[in-house]
Amino acid sequence: MNEWLYSLRWSLPYIPCPGERELGQVTVQAGECCPASLLAQWVPGSGYAIFIDFMTLKPARPWSDERKAATRRRNLERRINRVAPLFAEELTERELAARPDYFTGK
Structure with a gap:
């Protein structure tokens, strides 16, 4: 089954991160919304953003x-x-x- 990984990460590439690069991450089933626990940590304008990574379970197919x-x-x-x-x-x-x-x- 596919999963999504939500994370709160530093998103300004040209400004040094003032603390931790990643403040939190939560894995959920595919299609679920971002968890409230992660949304509560996010502050607009702080330089951190919520990212979503799609975790796939398909193995890489070798070329013939x-x-x-x-x-x-x-x-x-x-x-x-x-x-x-x-x-x-x-x-x-x-x-x-x-x-x-x-x-x-x-």
Whole structure:
């Protein structure tokens, strides 16, 4: 089940924090409002703000070898075309020959 994390944190990046950077935090079920205990600590204009972080339980999915290979080749072509568009084909072939495993997604 998803959870949300409400916290009262210092929110002015160019002004040094006068005390604790985080005054409190509360974890609630997704969709619930900010708890009254945290709202009671907040003072408008004090430099602190209420933040919400969405805690997800989904694990990161690994990329398939085909997707990695396609992305690596596309990035290679982009880099080479930006630096040396006249010799792009030749330089791309050299790089693919020099590191075949990398560009097949291994």
